[in-house]
Every structure is written in C-alpha cells, then in structure tokens.
Amino acid sequence: MADYLLFATERYALPILQAMADALQAQGHRPHALLVDGAAGGALPGVPSLTLHEAVRLRPTAVFSAANWVPPFIAGAKVQLFHGFNVEKREDARGHFRLRPLFDLYCTQGPATTVPFQALAGRHGFFKVVETGWPKLDPLFRPDDGRAAALRAPAAGRPVVLFATTFSRRLSAAEPLFDAIAAQVASGERYWLLTLHPKCPSDVIARYRGLAGPNATFVEPEQLLAAERAADVLVADTTSVVSEFVVQHKSVVTFRNRAPKPHMLDFDDPARLPAMLAEAFAPPATLGAALAAYSDAIHPWRDGRSAERVLAATEALQAGRLGALQRKPAGAWLRNLQIRHHMGYWRLR
Template sequence: MADYLLFATERYALPILQPLADALQARGHTVGALLVDNARDGLIEGARMMSLREAVAFRPHAVFSAANWVPTFIRGAKVQLFHGFNVEKREDARGHFRVRGLFDLYCTQGPATTAPFKALAARHRHFKVVETGWSKLDPLFRDDDGQAAALRAPAAGREVVLFASTFTPRLSAAPQLYDAIRAQVERGDRYWLLTLHPKCPPELFDRYRALAGPNAAFVETEQLVAAQRAADVLLADTTSVVSEFVVQRKPVVTFRNRAPKAHMLDFNDAAQLPAMLERAFAPSATIREALRSYADQIHPWRDGYSAYRVLAATEAFLSGRLGQVGRKPWMAKFRALQIRRELGYWRP
C-alpha cells in the first residue's frame, strides 16, 4: 500500500478530489489532503487534513492536483487532474493547454483534450499523458449516496432546471438573467436548482439565495454534481458546468456563450428565456445528435470509475511502464521558487 496526497486551492476542487480519495481508500492506500487558499476550510472525507509541513513530511508517492499548480517541493510524482473542461475562455496557450513545467502526468478527460496534450508531451518530453476521464463526474453516473434524488424530490414531478454561472464579469449571466429567472421561479410550473461560482460577488449570492422556496433551491458548490444529475435542463453561460452537464447528453441553454456550438441553445436577450426553455425541453433530433457527439469527444467515460483509472495511470507512471520523462524546463525552477514564496516555505 502507498501514501498519496490530494492538493486543492479552491472549494470547487473538492468534488474532483473526493471520488479519488474514495478510490484510494478502497484500495487500502493512505490519503492525505493539503488544502490552501480558498479551499483551506474545506474537507475531503476519509483523508487526513494536513498542514504544509505535515504534507512535506508525509513524503507521498504522488500528489494529485485539481489546480493549475502544485507545490513542487513535496515528494512524489505530480499528477494534473484539471479543475474544469476547456470552455475556450482564453487562448489555448494561456488557458487549458498551457504547460507550466510542474506536472509529471496529465490525466485527461476525453479525446478533445487527450490529443492536444499528447502532441504537447511529444514536443516537451517532460510529462506523460493518459486519458482516464474526470474523477469529478464519477457521481454523475453513480448516485450512490442519493443526493441527486434528494435534490429532485421537492420538484414533485415537475421538470427541473439547473442554473449555473461563471464569475468572469464579462461572461456571467447571473446579473443579466436574474429578473427573467425570478419570473420563471414565481410561475412555479418548473422547479429550479440555483448555483453560482464561488468567486461571484456576495450580493449576487444574496439575491439568488433569496429565490429559494417551494419552487427553487440554492445549491452549494459541493452539491453541484448531484444537482447536474438531478436536473433535466441546464441554463448557463460560458461556465465549464455546460460541458459537465452535456456529458449526460442533456440539453443546455446558454446566454451569450463565448464560443457557442451546435449542441447549445444560445441566446442574447433575457426576454427570450421562456422560449429557449421550451425548446430545451423538446429538443430536436439535430440537437440530440450534437449533444451525443460533443459528449463523446470531451468525456466518453460513462461508467463512474474515472478515479480508478487515474489511480491505475499513476501506478503505471510510478512503475516506469509509461517510460521515462525528461528534465523539467528552466521556467519550472522559477515557478517553484514563486510557489515557495507564496506558501511561505523555504526549507530544503
């Protein structure tokens, strides 16, 4: 049995790491968790919460990161799990496909990300790539704890809409659609699950939480996957929740999406919301086929066992079955010093 460490900087990383913690424990491994910054007050069930110095002393075989970076001075292979899908908020070189020189193994979500990262691995030669699926979505296909059923129960047979929004001001639908969503909630013919990105302004949280009642519930970040399983249709913007939801091949309505695609019902005017929802609840054959095609490209794994594939890929890397990796680039050493400064850790 081996020791493994989970690393997160944001609350939204916790649902990514929890299925992996469960898989590690099921295999008899010891699991530690280092949660910093906005994730500091979070919890991963079954993992031992550690301080930075405890994590260093833990000397894990591997560190699983659901962030863009990882403390390079902690022992073990550094495994990138990703904190979201590629939703094209930024250029590739600055966004999803940016290589920072910190990771040894990238566990990709599906063909749409595997091929670009394998091309990058062939060019840079200092990391490996294995397509495993995304651990966060395991509960999407295995509602073992009944959270999704509990979230859906108050709908009492009504159709269920999930609303989710990014925090990026220029892309967020939350301010623009509030009045239209409130009107829909007040109608009561459908049941709403409402959630916001943790970085959204507090005043937005207050407004949306106030909509909770017989026709709506506010869902916290840790319940987001269960809410996606519970909902029939998603209303969103350019948030990566769109891609997560589409994996189920369920319809999505998007407001001013930065890069609208064939599987999205995208619109620009809040007054169009009722009509767009009607279309989503009766999707055309063209939309259904676009949903299936896109889902298979970004995340074909529908068995709920991606966390176990992540573990298998990591064990293959550690054993050398994936081959050797080259030396990290000079920029990685500079970034490692920045990370030490940010975390306040200067011991060797």
C-alpha cells in the same frame, strides 16, 4: 499500502478529489488532503487534512492536483486532474492547454483534450499523458447515493432546471439573467436549482440565495454534481458546468456563450429565456445527435471508473511503463520560488 496527497485551491475541486479518495481507500491506500487558498476550511469526509509542513513530511507517493498548480517541493509524482473542461474562455496558450513546468502526468478527460496534450508531450518531453476520464464525473455513471433524489424531491413532479455560472463578470449570466430567472421561479412552473461560482460577487450570490423557497433552492459547490444529476435542463453561460452536464445527453441553454456549439441552445436577450426553456424541454432530434457527438469527444468514459484509471496511470508512470521523463525546463526553478513565496514555505525539506 501507500500515502497519497490530494491538493486543491478552490472548493469546487473537492468533488474531484473525493472521487480519488474513494478509489484510493478502496484499494487500501491512505489519502490525505492539502486544501489551501479558496479551499481552505473545506474538507473531504474520511480524509485527514494536513498543514503544508505535515504534507511535506508525509513524502507522499504522488500528489493529485485539481488546480492549475501544485507545490513542487512536496515529494511524489505530480499528477494533473484538471478542475474543469476546456470551454474556450481563453486562447489555448493562456487557457486549458497552457503548460506549467510542474506536472509529471496529465490525466486527460477525452480525445478533445488528449490529442492536444499528447502533441505537447511529444514536443516537450517532461510529462506524460494518459486518457483516463475525469474522476469528478464518476458519480454520474453510478447508482445515485440519494443526494440527487433529495435535491429533486421538492420539485414534486415538476421539471427541474439547474442554473450555473462562471465567475468572470464579462462572461457571467448571473446579473443579466437575474430578473428573468426570478420571474420563472415566481411562476412555479418548474423547480430551480441555483448555484453560482464561489468567486462571483457576494452581493450577486446573496440575491440568488434570496430566491430560495417553494420553487427553488440554492446549491453549494459541493452539491453541484448531485444537482447536475437531478436537473432535466441546464441554463448557463461559458462555465465548464455546461460540458459536465452535456455528458448526460441533457439539453443545455447558454446565455452569450463565448464559443457556442451545435449542442447548445444559445441566446443573447434575457426576454427570450421562456422560449429557450420551452425548446430545451422539447428538443429537436438534431440537438440530441449534437449532444452525443460532443459528449463522445470530451468524455467518452461512462463506466464511473475514471479515478481508478488515474491511479493505474500514476502507478504505470512510477514503474517506468510510460517511458522516461526529460528534465523540467529551466524556468521551473522560478515557478518553485513563486509557489514557495505564495505559500510562505522556505525550508529545504
């Protein structure tokens, strides 16, 4: 039995860490949570939340991070779980494939992520890469625990649409699509599940909350995975929710996606939303083939056991079965100081 630490900086990371907590507990280990910044005040059921000082004293076997960074002064292997898929919001050097000299192991989601990170690992040598699948998606491939059914129940047999957005005002569909979505909700033809990135402007979130009623409900970040399972079609923008939804081989309608692909039904005029929804609910065969191909590239694992593979990869790293790690680059000490400053922690232990 060993102690492990689960680290998050945003609420939307909690479902990722919950899957890890479940796998750790099933194998007799003790998970603990360190939730900071946007995740502060959140919780993982059945997992004790620690202060930073308590986390340091814990000296965990490993730290599983569902964030872009991790406190390097906490003991244990530092494992990157990712907080989303690569949706090409930024150039590779600034986005998904940006290296931070903090992690010992990257647990990748599928070939589209694994191959680039393996190339980077071969070039730099201070981390290892194992394709495990993404723990957050494990519940999608297991029997429903009732949460998806509960979200779908008010639809009373109507088709269900999920609306999700990214937070960047430049890329978000939340404001330009509000009137079109409000009209769809008012019609009652379909039932809507509405969720916005927690970093969206508070006034925009309030407007969408105001649409809740007999034809719609507002979904909190912790409910997102259940909503993805409950919905028949997704309306979104450049959010990584698109990729999460696609692995179910369900249709996705995207508004001004930054990098539209064959598996998306992309449009740029809010007035076209009704027509795009009609196509999504009666998709051509070519769209189904594109959905399957993209899903296999980003996340071919469909057994609901990605969290178990993450734990196995971490144990292999610590046992030396993945080979020796080179020292972190010289700039790692500066990043350590920056994180200590951000977290207000200057003790040596």
